[in-house]
Amino acid sequence: MREVFVDRDVLSGDDEAELAALAARVRELAEAMTLTKVEPAEAASVAAEIAALTERLKAARRAHPPFGTVGESGLDRQIANPVTGRLNPLAPPVDIEVSEDGIVRAEFTLPAVYEGPPTFVHGGVSAMIMDQALGMAAAATGTPGMTATLETRYRRPTPLGVPLTVEAKASRVEGRKIYADGTISGPDGRVTVEASAMFIAPQSAPAAS
Numbered sequence: 001m002r003e004v005f006v007d008r009d010v011l012s013g014d015d016e017a018e019l020a021a022l023a024a025r026v027r028e029l030a031e032a033m034t035l036t037k038v039e040p041a042e043a044a045s046v047a048a049e050i051a052a053l054t055e056r057l058k059a060a061r062r063a064h065p066p067f068g069t070v071g072e073s074g075l076d077r078q079i080a081n082p083v084t085g086r087l088n089p090l091a092p093p094v095d096i097e098v099s100e101d102g103i104v105r106a107e108f109t110l111p112a113v114y115e116g117p118p119t120f121v122h123g124g125v126s127a128m129i130m131d132q133a134l135g136m137a138a139a140a141t142g143t144p145g146m147t148a149t150l151e152t153r154y155r156r157p158t159p160l161g162v163p164l165t166v167e168a169k170a171s172r173v174e175g176r177k178i179y180a181d182g183t184i185s186g187p188d189g190r191v192t193v194e195a196s197a198m199f200i201a202p203q204s205a206p207a208a209s
């Protein structure tokens with residue numbers, strides 16, 4: 001495997017929990033910032049305080065995001081992943097579970113920071129969540145791969161602020177190609193997004209360019 005895959009700090013459960021709590025506070029900050037009505041002077045004052053906090057975090061800095069201890073599914077090392085990562089404030093995070101029969105599932109709610117059309121989820125965000133869920137379904141076959149194709153069909157607008165469900169499953173493996181299908185559905189159970197993807201297990205470790 002390429003160096004970036006092996007040269008990672010692996011956090012203890014306690015360290016991970018503290019950083020996950022910090023990420024949760026930053027997520028709240030992003031939401032509060034997006035919706036705030038404070039006066040410009042107050043916004044400037046808050047910005048200065050946040051800049052000072054950022055400097056405190058930068059005082060001890062890693063070259064790459066850390067990994068977590070491998071859990072039962074073996075797919076949860078990337079704790080700073082932008083979809084599932086508890087350590088990534090940009091991740092909702094979507095807490096994806098992989099069952100023994102290879103079905104990937106999560107319930108999640110997306111706040112206003114993911115808005116595309118007013119009151120609805122941005123289509124690129126839905127595609128990102130589908131990419132992750134389909135990728136984990138592919139990896140659950142035992143062969144993880146890079147996304148080669150991802151097709152999303154937006155059947156209905158996906159609402160913000162209500163419980164959504166994502167589900168995915170691999171349909172077949174042909175050599176290095178793994179195919180998977182999935183959906184996002186709303187609280188009424190109606191499908192809003194369908195997606196299909198093909199992943200390719202690299203012949204060697206994925207190359208940086």
Ligand SMILES: CCCCCCCC/C=C\CCCCCCCC(=O)SCCNC(=O)CCNC(=O)[C@H](O)C(C)(C)COP(=O)(O)OP(=O)(O)OC[C@H]1O[C@@H](n2cnc3c(N)ncnc32)[C@H](O)[C@@H]1OP(=O)(O)O
Pocket residue numbers: 074075076131132133134135136139144145146147148149200201202203206
């Ligand atoms: C081991 C890697 C993964 C590690 C992960 C470990 C943790 C797992 C845990 C948890 C799962 C996480 C889930 C993550 C989810 C998110 C994943 C992403 O977002 S990935 C980022 C976006 N995708 C890219 O950046 C790909 C960029 N593309 C490439 O790197 C290459 O093009 C790659 C690897 C996809 C294929 O390269 P080649 O050199 O291996 O392929 P050639 O040998 O040329 O072709 C093989 C066959 O595939 C077809 N093919 C190749 N690329 C295709 C494409 N894009 N579309 C359709 N067919 C394609 C070819 O026509 C050929 O077909 P014929 O055998 O002749 O039938």
